Structure formats: C-alpha cells, structure tokens
Amino acid sequence: MSVNEALDQKTPTENLENWQPKILVFACNWCTYAGADLTGLSRLQYPATVRILRVPCSGRVNPQFVIKAFQKGVDAVLVCGCHPGDCHYTTGNYFTRRRFLLMRRLMEYIGMEPERLQASWVSAAEAQKFQQLITEVTEQIRALGPNRKLRDVQWEQWNN
Amino acid sequence: MGTMEQLTLQLRETAREILESKKAAAVIGWEMGTFWYSTAPAILTRPEETERLVWNEYCLNNLAKYLLDFQNTDEKVAIFARGCDYRGINRLIQDKQIDRDKVLIIGLSCPGMKDDKKARELGQNADIPLAKKCEECTYPDALAYDLWVGEPKEAAKPAKAEAKVFPEVESLEQMTADDKYENFAANYEKCLRCYACRNVCPACSCRECIFGNSSKEWSAKANNLSENMFFALTRALHVAGRCIQCGECERICPVNIPIMLLNKKIIQDIDHLFGPYDAGLDPEDKMPLGSFEFTDPEEFM
Structure with a gap:
C-alpha cells in the first residue's frame, strides 16, 4: 500500500465530537509488523486510529515520507522498528535513531507539537507494548486535537 | 584595496601558468559582473582568457559547485578556494561527486566579502558592511591546497571544534x-x-x-x-x-x-x-547521519 492509499480513507468533514485521530505507523517488517500481528492474534484491543504501513526496515523511512503524511492530513506519525542490536539488517535502526532524533527536534523547532512525531522500538514479541503504545499515542493526540499544520490545499477549506 | 589588486595579478599569473603548462584543462575563478558590486564565476580554458579574472571584495560566489560541470570528464580542473570553497570541494569529494585527483586547489586567504545588496543601496562611496555569511565565517582560509596565492600562511589545522550555539x-x-x-x-x-x-x-x-x-x-x-x-x-x-x-x-x-x-x-x-562536527573540513571524516554510535541518546523513545 502506498502512503497515498493508506491515507485515502478521508475523515469526513469534521464534527469534533466524533473526531478520531488518524495515526500513521511505519512498522518494520521484521519486528513491529510481526508485533502488531501478535497483538491481533492475542486479541489485545487497541484503538482503531492507526494505519500501519509496512517498511522493510525503520531505516527505510525517509523524513520526506513523514512530512508528506502530515501534508495529506495525518494527525501523528509513529516510526517503529526493532530494538537496537536486533535489526534484521544489523545496523539499520541505529541510523533511524540518529535521523529521527534530529527530525523530531526540527519539527518541534518549526512549531509542530513533539507528540505528533514519535518513534519507538517494538519487537515481534511485544504485543502488549504495541497495544499500550497505540493507546498512549492515541490519547495524547486526542488531547491535542486535529493537526492543521503543514496540511496541503485540499484541507484548506476545512481549516477555516 | 591595493593588496587585492596585486593579488588579482597573481591570480591571473597563476591561472595562465596552469593553463599554459596544461596542469589543468580549466581554471575556475571570478570575473567582473555587470555592476561594480557584482562578480560572476568564470570558467577559463585558454591562457589569454585569464585576464578576465578578478579578486575583489565582491567575490561572493562559492565556486565549488562548478566542479560538477567536470564530473564526467577526465580532465583536471584548477579552482580558486577560500575556506568556504574549500569546504564545498570537500563536500563534493566526500559525496563521491568528484575525485580529489581531478582537482587542483589554489588556496586563498579571504578577508571577508561585502554585502552586494547593501552596496547597491548605499552606493560606491559608502562604507559597505560585510556580507552576512562572511560575518559568521569561521574558516576564511583554505585549509589544504596544492598551490597558494598571496602571503604564505601556515596550513593551520583547525582546533577541535566546539559545540556551536546560534x-x-x-x-x-x-x-x-x-x-x-x-x-x-x-x-x-x-x-x-x-x-x-x-x-x-x-x-x-x-x-x-x-x-x-x-x-x-x-x-x-x-x-x-x-x-x-x-x-x-x-x-x-x-x-x-x-x-x-x-x-x-x-x-x-x-x-x-x-x-x-x-x-x-x-x-x-x-x-x-x-559531538561537535564541522562538515567539509576533511573528506575522510565520518558523517553524522552516515554513521552511529551504540551510545547515541534515545530521548524520544
């Protein structure tokens, strides 16, 4: 699924009471995606606010994917991968760590709320952690409300 | 100004010698632009063209990028380089855009260039301030070079950089x-x-x-x-x-x-x-986002 397709399920014109955050999760194929799968298999409930996008490695997530997601109307982005030391490609997540440390600070610097871009390590066995993580992030974003920063023209009408 | 005019003559002399002796197929420098406060990058290939070269207080362009014009040739290129050009050249070398062997660096010491936009406003007789980028400059001189024009300087290896605060x-x-x-x-x-x-x-x-x-x-x-x-x-x-x-x-x-x-x-x-890092000082340096440490902070997790 491409970024555009993942986000194509558009929020109806907002009625803030029923508003649900839309969270894009970049999940690494080897750990987090399997972890999310296990969450489902274990029947652990978590909010249906996430769109999971599978990537070969958290190191695959280019900062421009994240900015694009915000443009297209996502309220928060979560980048997840294997724990340091456990990367399927040995070192991919170490690069992710540096990259998103910088990117998060840059986004905060231009006025995005830091909660809207998060990163976390979730292994294939951590179903509960995944459940908690999604619940927590959803709560944080619910408290913040919809994101209106960086959005592109199709949202302009909605902004006013 | 006297010294810069003298240096212009030396620049031309050096460039002419390089082209005549075929040490390089081209020389990248600056020539006069349309106005008294403007210069333009010049790529010279014939010895007689070197008369066009200038070195004045408005040589604002960073020349490094013009090396890319020679990316796909086998010829060697000579380039005049102050601190900023030098770091730009290293940038291209480190990014594998051009071979160090293909570049002949002619080092210069830069006194800081003047703001051309202010010059246009204030006129020729006014006291023109330094360009913003030059005011903040930390490395005015080329740190390594093949040739040097001007007062000989000891190639000072920079002290270990400190964490910058803007x-x-x-x-x-x-x-x-x-x-x-x-x-x-x-x-x-x-x-x-x-x-x-x-x-x-x-x-x-x-x-x-x-x-x-x-x-x-x-x-x-x-x-x-x-x-x-x-x-x-x-x-x-x-x-x-x-x-x-x-x-x-x-x-x-x-x-x-x-x-x-x-x-x-x-x-x-x-x-x-x-850790403190100044890009473009040494092409052998590890790049901050192209490397990692096991001990990197994990504050966002």
Whole structure:
C-alpha cells in the first residue's frame, strides 16, 4: 500500500465530537509488523486510529515520507522498528535513531507539537507494548486535537 | 584595496601558468559582473582568457559547485578556494561527486566579502558592511591546497571544534509552538520555489532531485505554503550533517528567506547530540547521519 492509499480513507468533514485521530505507523517488517500481528492474534484491543504501513526496515523511512503524511492530513506519525542490536539488517535502526532524533527536534523547532512525531522500538514479541503504545499515542493526540499544520490545499477549506 | 589588486595579478599569473603548462584543462575563478558590486564565476580554458579574472571584495560566489560541470570528464580542473570553497570541494569529494585527483586547489586567504545588496543601496562611496555569511565565517582560509596565492600562511589545522550555539536559533526555540509555526509559515509563504538555493548548494548534488520532476508526485507544481514547507523541510533534512554553512542558499534567495535558520538548527543539534562536527573540513571524516554510535541518546523513545 502506498502512503497515498493508506491515507485515502478521508475523515469526513469534521464534527469534533466524533473526531478520531488518524495515526500513521511505519512498522518494520521484521519486528513491529510481526508485533502488531501478535497483538491481533492475542486479541489485545487497541484503538482503531492507526494505519500501519509496512517498511522493510525503520531505516527505510525517509523524513520526506513523514512530512508528506502530515501534508495529506495525518494527525501523528509513529516510526517503529526493532530494538537496537536486533535489526534484521544489523545496523539499520541505529541510523533511524540518529535521523529521527534530529527530525523530531526540527519539527518541534518549526512549531509542530513533539507528540505528533514519535518513534519507538517494538519487537515481534511485544504485543502488549504495541497495544499500550497505540493507546498512549492515541490519547495524547486526542488531547491535542486535529493537526492543521503543514496540511496541503485540499484541507484548506476545512481549516477555516 | 591595493593588496587585492596585486593579488588579482597573481591570480591571473597563476591561472595562465596552469593553463599554459596544461596542469589543468580549466581554471575556475571570478570575473567582473555587470555592476561594480557584482562578480560572476568564470570558467577559463585558454591562457589569454585569464585576464578576465578578478579578486575583489565582491567575490561572493562559492565556486565549488562548478566542479560538477567536470564530473564526467577526465580532465583536471584548477579552482580558486577560500575556506568556504574549500569546504564545498570537500563536500563534493566526500559525496563521491568528484575525485580529489581531478582537482587542483589554489588556496586563498579571504578577508571577508561585502554585502552586494547593501552596496547597491548605499552606493560606491559608502562604507559597505560585510556580507552576512562572511560575518559568521569561521574558516576564511583554505585549509589544504596544492598551490597558494598571496602571503604564505601556515596550513593551520583547525582546533577541535566546539559545540556551536546560534543565538538566532536559540531565541526562536523560546517561542510557543504556534508562534514558531506562524513565523515559519510567514517565511515560506514568500518562497517562489525557484530552487536557486538547491542549485547553488554544494551539498545538493543528486543527479535526480525529487523536486526536479513533478511526475514523481513528491512535490506538486502548485505554489502554495504546504508545498513550500515540504520543500524547505525536505531539503533541510537532505543536507543535514552535510551542510558546510557557506550561507549561499540564504544569499541567493530572491525573496530573502532566512534559510540558514533551519540548517543552523540541525547543525546545532548535531553538535550537541553527536559531538561537535564541522562538515567539509576533511573528506575522510565520518558523517553524522552516515554513521552511529551504540551510545547515541534515545530521548524520544
């Protein structure tokens, strides 16, 4: 699924009471995606606010994917991968760590709320952690409300 | 001014010698531009052309990027280099855009260039201030070279860099999230997306740029704030850890967007998170985003 397709399920014109955050999760194929799968298999409930996008490695997530997601109307982005030391490609997540440390600070610097871009390590066995993580992030974003920063023209009408 | 005029003669002499002896197929330097306060980069290939070379207080262009014109030739190129040009050349070498063996670096010591926009306003007799990028310059001289023009200088190896702090970045950081965003939006509302900042940047050397082709759907042709911000942030993150702080993007911007505010923020964060680093000083250096430590901070998890 491409970024555009993942986000194509558009929020109806907002009625803030029923508003649900839309969270894009970049999940690494080897750990987090399997972890999310296990969450489902274990029947652990978590909010249906996430769109999971599978990537070969958290190191695959280019900062421009994240900015694009915000443009297209996502309220928060979560980048997840294997724990340091456990990367399927040995070192991919170490690069992710540096990259998103910088990117998060840059986004905060231009006025995005830091909660809207998060990163976390979730292994294939951590179903509960995944459940908690999604619940927590959803709560944080619910408290913040919809994101209106960086959005592109199709949202302009909605902004006013 | 006397010394710069003398140096101009030496520059021409050196360039002529290089071209006559065929040590290099071309020499990259500066020539007079249309106005008294402007110069333009000059690529010379014949000895008699070297009379066009100048070295004055308005040689603002960073020449490094012009090496890319020789990316696909076997010829050696000579280039005049101050600190900023030198760091730009290293940028290209480190990014594997050009071989060190193909470049003949002619080192120069730079007194700091003057602000051409102020010069146009104030006129020839006024006291013209230094260009912003030169005021903030930390490495005015080429640190390594094959030839040197001017007063001989000891090739001073820079002291270990300290973690940089930029006051303008710090004051922005104090603002509330919404104010920060408003400020950012006001800056990039003006952006024309002419891509002059990309074209002039020694760190922007991708053969195919995502902003060069709208059919890739990364960036639309429409000129609006969201697209401008996408461009600004993507570019800032693409040059993260590679920006040599030459300030050319900001100087060249036709609508005066303070582009370096983003780059400086990243430079400052790199210094504080991963240790002090000045890009482009040594092509053998490990790049901050091309390397990692097991002990890197994990504050966002």
